[in-house]
Amino acid sequence: MENQKIISPNMLKSFFFENKVALMFLIISGVAFWASGMTTVMFFNELSVRIGRDTFLVLSLLIPVVAGLGLNFGIVIGAMSAQIALFFVVLFGGSGASGLFTVALVATPIAILLGYLVGRLFNSMKGSEMIGGMIVALFAAGFYQFFFLFFLGGIVPIESRMMTSSGIGVLNVIDIGASPSYMRQALDNVTMLHILTVAFWAMLVFVAIMLIVRLVKKQAITMKGPLSIRRPIFALIVLAIVYIASGFGGMAFVNGFTLWLYQDRLNALYALWWGGLLAALLMGYAIIKAKVVEKSPGVPIKPIAYLVIVIIAFLLSLWTPVYTGLENVGLPVLTYLIIIGLCVAIKWFLNTRLGQNMRSVGQSRPVATAAGINVDRTRIIAMIMSTVLAAYGQIIMLQNFGVMNTYSAHENVGLFAIAAFLVGGASVAKASIKNAILGVILFHSLFILAPFAGANLMDSTLIGEYFREFVAYAVIALALVMHAWQRKKKRKAKENE
């Protein structure tokens, strides 16, 4: 059915209508860019940093939306768990990237516990999770403040550079970049060579364990069927080839390649080109598969649309301002890989039994109950997953900043994530990975540009700063209004049928 659609003016119209929130922000961003007088180099640099910083957090909101908990402020709780964990890891001398992984390990049980409690709470207030989460976040902030302001130092004596001079309460700002923590951008700065080495050994261990388990359990080791080991083996071989080419992680026998791998940033221009090439190849494969192998009727709209987008993006990158802008931007490799990995994991997860149950629960609780799905349990699991992911997201954010504002780092997390989602075209009831990524890009574009545009237009830097706040709240209000309009229009269309 879907393949038989033919592009018509009506379809274009409905495309514009469906994506009007995103389109409007694109237009506003364009105007703001023109008004700000920023160079593309500055803009792209700032944007790439912010995408790396925020996307993970925004994605942590996706699962609760799918499970019908709406765009809620529960992720603030996850951010708090990360901050608590970070404080203690720094206190006990954790440092660098390994320190950050320890933070993630410590934050996980805290986030699971808190996520469970929030999930229980949300189950008793179904339908008003958005406002409920907001109040819970404020309530939790009270506990959090008590803990950091008084409990630490006041009741448990702690001696650390992070404490106030009186010894009671934690400092307002903790510098996690300074000696001996060295956590500032510790994830962003991991070199490709490191990543490759770890990935290769991890894969090797994984495949080995898998084979041993199968041998012990006397299960068949096959290259076919649902339990095939084709994919892990294939991945291991690819990793092994690259690993060997890198000179076993350092010995420079393919000199240029190894030197290149010593970098921790990827040039955005090349990243775009290679990504585009890869996407084009995949889409080409999809088209050929559909037309030649499966011989399905009609035009395969979806791959062709993506192909067109790739080509447009490529042509756009040849335009001088964009070209120079991208050429001077380095993407932090590990952070971006983690984000891509999360996208793949979410996509995979939504295709499992639990994922399908969450989608069912999100669509209709009575129907899910009638089908024998434990609605409350499913919702709690969704909330736990979201809280844990939010904790990880907050770690990524804080390491990028290099400092932790002990009492306010979590404050805007929920607000900005929700705003980004709404700008990306998600609604309270429906969201996808596409919405999250598009939303982060558009929201942060405007967020970067607004103060400059404001300062330029009003001739005052101070007013520029106010513009930023204004933008964040206006975005949410406007997006909600536009969604309401869309719903109204849809209902009308339904009535006319």
Next chain:
Amino acid sequence: MQDKYVLEMDNIRKAYGDNVVVDGVSLKIKPGEIHALLGENGAGKSTLMNILFGMTMIRDTGGFEGSVKISGEEVKFHSPNDALTAGIGMVHQEFMLIPAFSVSENIKLGREDTVPTVLSRVFGKNMDRLNHEKMEKDARKSLDAIGMNIDEHVRVAGLPVGYMQFVEIAREIDKLNIKLLVFDEPTAVLTEDEATQLLGVMRSISEKGIAIIFITHRLSEVMDVATDMTILRDGQLVATKSVRDTNMVDIAQLMVGREVENMRATGGQFALQDAETAVKITDLHVDMPGENVNGVSFEVKKGEIFGIGGMAGQGKVGIPNGINGLFPAEGSVEMFGKPLDLSRLGEALDKGFAFVSEDRRGVGLLLDESIGYNIMFRQMAIKNGFLRGGLFDGRRTQQHAKDMIKLLDIRCRGWQQKAGTLSGGNQQKVCLASALTLNPKVLVVSEPTRGIDIGAKELILNYLTKLREEDGVTVIMVSSELGELRSICDRIAIVSDGKIVDILAPDAPDADFGLAMSGVSKSEINEKGAE
């Protein structure tokens, strides 16, 4: 023969407190039988099915007496899931489908086919990946089995309403151990063609040896497809019959057949022809969820008591709500020759209608306000009554409230008592008082006796008659209780499927009412007989 019956429900009795809703009902169903379960609203059909499915509300209210046997074995279900495992399925009246999912996903909802993954070895079956290929293949098989050629990949949201019913049936068929299927009013939302198709599907399912309980009020469908039937009335078993041995008129008689308590002294002598037309309704459509009205026309004469009856969900309640503008309505309503603008809320009240809603706690009353305020606030809002120089006139309100309390015998501690603390019957009287305060030319009452005690019921019905006789007020009364309609109305319109099937005199035979409520008008039967 141990396995003679798939289902035996023996001597079932269920009471909510003192209120016995099912008393000594037995139901026996053989494999491959289509068994119609008939009865008016409140006859006990739903309670019986709730007991069969082990719904928690039955247990929470003290359980039931009697025994349920499946294939000869006594069972005790603790939740609908237990019933599903035992092989009993239900095709719901309101669709239990997820619009955003594909047909195959809906058919397999909660029972998805999966393949294990690396993660599911650690975290259990929940992390299994869905096997879309197998799900689609199975779905196709079930759809083919009931002769549906819809694509299993399409989303349910895009399907015509009627097809959703078939998707539900396919889902039940897809369950391997299914023995007994309950169809709850399955044809209510279908077009005629779809209904015919559905009946065909039911027949082919029963041929596979699956028993069917068919709950419906459409007698023609029962005659068409069912082999046996059980008729309930007021929670009692009236008859269990084979369809071959009976006919529609008999069934209708059995369903309704209660004595009419005639409370009226002067029976139906109202001279309809002479009076002028008070209300003229032409082609009224009302979009009230669950009570849609699809084109109703009738005239009510001045001073008449006009009754509107019919089964729940057929649209009778939609008529007064549409006239009063509480739900979107189209069509023309004229009052003494002057048309009403249905899109404007309050228009009906302005033009001299007064409405006593069936939802007295939601629409009728301000529960946290005093009786006095409840009686006068409509008058104040619409006609600026009870005001003196733009300010609230407390003394007059008090006097009027006291008068009304006396007139309608509202049992209360005083005019200042909060309406929410009154009993149902007294709340209803306050609603009526509030409507009367508007000095209406036409009084519309919807379910005036629902959930109130006999004494209050009698008083309200008597007062409605008195109102007509002494003040010449025209009354339109909507009620589910046929008995009370027949006791005070001059004419009774029976609504089915959002349309008026017949307008009957109160002393028309029981069978006529029964037939009309199942959507068959008497004239139709006569035509058929003539053929």
